[in-house]
Amino acid sequence: MLNIADTLYRWYGERRPFALATIVGVQGSAPLPLGTSLAVDADGNVVGSISGGCVEGAVYDLCQRLLEDGGPAQRARFGYSDEDAFAVGLTCGGELDVLVLRIDPAAHPHFADALAAVVDGRPIAVAQVVDGPEDLLGRMLYVDADEATHHGDFPGALSRQLTVQAQALLYAGRTALVELGGDAMTCPERLSVLVHVHASRPRMLIFGAVDFAAALSQAGRFLGYRVTVCDARSVFATRARFPHADEVVVDWPHRYLRRTPLDARTAVCVLTHDPKFDIPVLREALALPVGYVGAMGSRRTHDHRMELLREAGVSDEQLVRLRSPIGLDLGARSPEETAISVVAEILASRTQTTGLPLSDLTGPIHAVLRPLNLEDSHMSLSQRMAQS
Structure with a gap:
């Protein structure tokens, strides 16, 4: 839903009721991810998309009916039909679960706070019940990055658990489904909750003011990273040499890394x-x-670097994390080609995928994200950032 926050915020300001349809489940290939929304107002205006066009008409009709009837939230599933080529469904072969609910600005005043945070660029998480008891379906809770604000019409124990889960996902910068409830302390019935996350841009820290850094800073920014180029040599670390970086820092790399926020x-x-x-x-x-x-260098440079890191006290467990030589095997030679190689490896690392050609693989082309490890989710975002 946060993909259309600017329009929804404007509709809130105009006290305009609307129906909100959100992807809450994906099976197989699907064109858009969890949390993507489409909204329709009472005049029939529509914003957003949930399928790239495959099922928009059917979802639009559901939204209009819900606006007219004013009924409870509804779930619908759309998939490809082999028997009827003209049936409503996804041509890519996947399935979508969609939650549709009516939003009245007067009845949901705190939703405006969440939308305002997104419009202002502030980190926020919105936890929304997408499966469970009918009286809880569609209910939402909003949590900001510092845990200073959380709003939601839930019992105390359930509200606290939702806040913890939302904080953990906000820290990771991930929108994801979580399961909770099923116990006397929180909720007797199991709940499926979609946590929508709007986080600050992830950071790319490039150490070394070289030509490869100029190309990598451009590629990183294109992918949505907040890019910092850092070098201790002021003659090389200049804004003129790195126009695509968000910031250029003159400092010793290890000293800068100690003091800068990261996650x-x-x-x-x-x-x-x-x-x-x-x-x-x-x-x-x-x-x-x-x-x-990741670290750039030849095989020989890598071997020597590993020896020096071990001598500096770096453990084998830590060294396993080092991507060196940096990048995927794409035959890259120029700075621009090398930048593509590096960001491709970063993307594969982030999504925990192979980096192999899709034509050599089988199965869905859109991988399902693995569950987030929430064992430390009792810590607040500020505590985690302090530890970083």
């Missing part, structure tokens, strides 16, 4: 080729809970 989505790319820079910053990076650590 599990952060990608650290070390391109300096110089042990006096490489070893201290890699020692720091490999001890931090960042998502990706």
Whole structure:
């Protein structure tokens, strides 16, 4: 739903009721991810998409009926029909579960706060019950990044558990389904909750103000990263040389890494080729809970670097995390080709996929994200960031 927050926020300001249809389940291939929404107002205006066109007409009709009838939230499933080529369904062969509910701004005042946070670019999570008892279906709870604000019409124990789950996913920057309830403490019945996450841009930290860094900063920004280029040499680390970076920092890489905010989505790319820079910053990076650590260099450079890192006290368990030589085997030679190789490896690492050609694989082309490890979810976002 947060993909159309700007329009929904405007409709809220105009006190305009609307029906909201959201993807709450995906089986097989589907064109759009969990949490993507389409909305229809009472005048028939529509914003967003949930299928790229395959089932939009049927969902639009559901939204209009719900606006007219004012009934409870409804779930619908759309899939491909082999028996009837003209049936409503997904031509890609997958299935979508869609939740449709009527939103009245007067009855859901706190939803405006969540929408305003997205419009302002502030991190927020919206936990929405998408399967469970009818009286809870569609209910939402909103949590901000500092846990200073959370709103939702839920019993205390359930509200606290929802807040913890939403905080964990907000920290990871992931929209995901979570299962909870089924006990006397929270809710007797099992609930399926979709946590919509609007997080700040993930960070890409590039150490080494070289030509490869210029190309990588452009590729990283294109993919939505907030890119920082850092080098201790002021003559090389200039804004003119890195126009696509969000910031250019003159500092020793390891010292900057110690003091800058980062999280599990952060990608650290070390391109300096110089042990006096490489070893201290890699020692720091490999001890931090960042998502990706890669270092540029030849096989010979890599072997020597590993020896130096072991001498510096880096454990074998930490060294396993190091992607070196950096990037996928794409035959890259130029800085631009190398940048594609590096961001391809970062994407494959983030999605836990193979990086192999799709034509050599079988099964769905859109991988299902693995469940997030929430064993430390009792910590607040600010605590996690402090540990980072």
